[in-house]
Amino acid sequence: MEKKIAVIRGDGIGPEIMTQALAVLDAVAEKFGHTFRYAEAPMGGNAIDAFGVPLPDASLQTCLESDAALLSAVGGPKWDTIDPAIRPEKGLLALRSGMGLYANLRPAQLIPQLRRACPLRPDIVDRGIDFMVVRELIGGAYFGEHKTWEENGETAASDLMIYREHEIRRILRVGFETAMKRGRRMCSVDKANVLDSSKLWRRLVNEMAAEYPEVELRHMYVDNCAMQLVRDPSQFDVIVTENLFGDILSDEASQITGSIGMLPSASLGDGTRGLYEPIHGSAPDIAGQDKANPIGMILAAAMMLRYSLDMPAEADAVEAAVNTALESGLRTGDILEPGKTAVGCAGMGQAIAANL
Numbered sequence: 568m569e570k571k572i573a574v575i576r577g578d579g580i581g582p583e584i585m586t587q588a589l590a591v592l593d594a595v596a597e598k599f600g601h602t603f604r605y606a607e608a609p610m611g612g613n614a615i616d617a618f619g620v621p622l623p624d625a626s627l628q629t630c631l632e633s634d635a636a637l638l639s640a641v642g643g644p645k646w647d648t649i650d651p652a653i654r655p656e657k658g659l660l661a662l663r664s665g666m667g668l669y670a671n672l673r674p675a676q677l678i679p680q681l682r683r684a685c686p687l688r689p690d691i692v693d694r695g696i697d698f699m700v701v702r703e704l705i706g707g708a709y710f711g712e713h714k715t716w717e718e719n720g721e722t723a724a725s726d727l728m729i730y731r732e733h734e735i736r737r738i739l740r741v742g743f744e745t746a747m748k749r750g751r752r753m754c755s756v757d758k759a760n761v762l763d764s765s766k767l768w769r770r771l772v773n774e775m776a777a778e779y780p781e782v783e784l785r786h787m788y789v790d791n792c793a794m795q796l797v798r799d800p801s802q803f804d805v806i807v808t809e810n811l812f813g814d815i816l817s818d819e820a821s822q823i824t825g826s827i828g829m830l831p832s833a834s835l836g837d838g839t840r841g842l843y844e845p846i847h848g849s850a851p852d853i854a855g856q857d858k859a860n861p862i863g864m865i866l867a868a869a870m871m872l873r874y875s876l877d878m879p880a881e882a883d884a885v886e887a888a889v890n891t892a893l894e895s896g897l898r899t900g901d902i903l904e905p906g907k908t909a910v911g912c913a914g915m916g917q918a919i920a921a922n923l
């Protein structure tokens with residue numbers, strides 16, 4: 568098959584991990600007889616430097632004309648003090664919203680080989696860690712009005728968190744459907760003891776639950792959920808939640824699977840076209856040093872093969888190649904066990920590509 572993939576190399580460690588993901592995709596193409604055409608779509612800090620905006624129209628267009636888009640990460644200290652309206656992160660939000668990607672799937676799974684990289688007690692780990700965070704991606708506080716103003720001699724600021732019924736229903740649908748395909752347990756996470764948007768969320772969850780009698784449903788407040796994730800993550804199968812809560816809980820989830828460098832994500836809308844990225848950022852502290860873990864990025868490419876390109880066998884092969892590399896003892900610095908030597912970003916990526 569021939570597929571067109573928009574490639575967003577990003578900032579910081581972005582270009583390093585993208586190079587490794589593309590090497591893995593090249594190995595997939597070779598092994599399975601496909602042609603992947605890569606179309607560069609600059610976005611983020613590098614796009615601000617080159618074009619003055621974080622998401623040039625041409626980049627959005629390239630993504631909309633591709634079968635899928637692959638993104639590493641954007642942002643960094645260089646752009647932290649510029650006009651907030653054109654920060655690198657705004658480019659990412661505009662891309663997600665411009666592509667209509669309201670559902671962000673973030674699978675948190677502890678690969679057995681990484682048992683020792685998990686900071687939780689062995690008896691907790693032994694109960695198993697395998698859940699999916701279904702995060703609403705283009706609503707809530709990220710997309711409400713942001714303002715800063717002067718009032719009584721001091722500065723005030725506000726960010727509006729708005730959810731409309733249709734925005735909640737479409738993500739809940741993804742949550743319930745995901746639960747049906749997995750362990751049929753769904754935990755809806757909100758702050759309904761304080762927020763009106765959460766009260767609406769909870770009412771709609773209860774309404775939709777009538778359509779999914781096979782799914783065991785629970786509601787949980789977000790503060791409790793943050794605690795339960797480290798007390799006993801085995802209790803979770805699917806977590807469905809709003810944008811900001813999902814952002815925070817998924818970083819927490821990543822660390823219990825070993826490292827934030829391990830977790831991929833898929834952002835989907837109504838069609839099959841999606842955006843695939845690791846959940847971590849541009850890691851400016853280790854950029855340009857060949858230290859980044861490319862596995863989250865490579866597993867994001869595997870999710871792309873599965874969800875947008877209809878290549879499940881190819882996705883399985885990439886995941887198996889990652890497991891084989893970990894099995895053989897290769898570790899980047901973030902998942903290194905005491906007394907062992909770390910391999911670099913390129914070393915890890917090449918080993919995974921070679922396993923294909």
Ligand code: NAD
Binds near residue numbers: 827844848860861
């Ligand atoms: P970060 O995820 O970039 O880094 C947090 C910590 O995790 C750092 O110590 C970093 O070295 C480590 N880390 C992250 N990815 C790693 C990897 N693949 N391998 C090894 N270690 C890894 O978060 P931050 O420092 O809060 O943010 C840095 C920049 O990235 C900010 O500008 C932020 O806005 C941006 N960001 C972008 C995205 C995205 O593009 N999707 C996501 C999160 C943050």
Ligand code: IPM
Binds near residue numbers: 846
């Ligand atoms: C993520 C990131 C982004 C988010 C930022 C960079 C806008 O943290 O993808 O998790 O909050 O969604």
Ligand code: MN
Binds near residue numbers: 814815818846
């Ligand atoms: Mn995040």
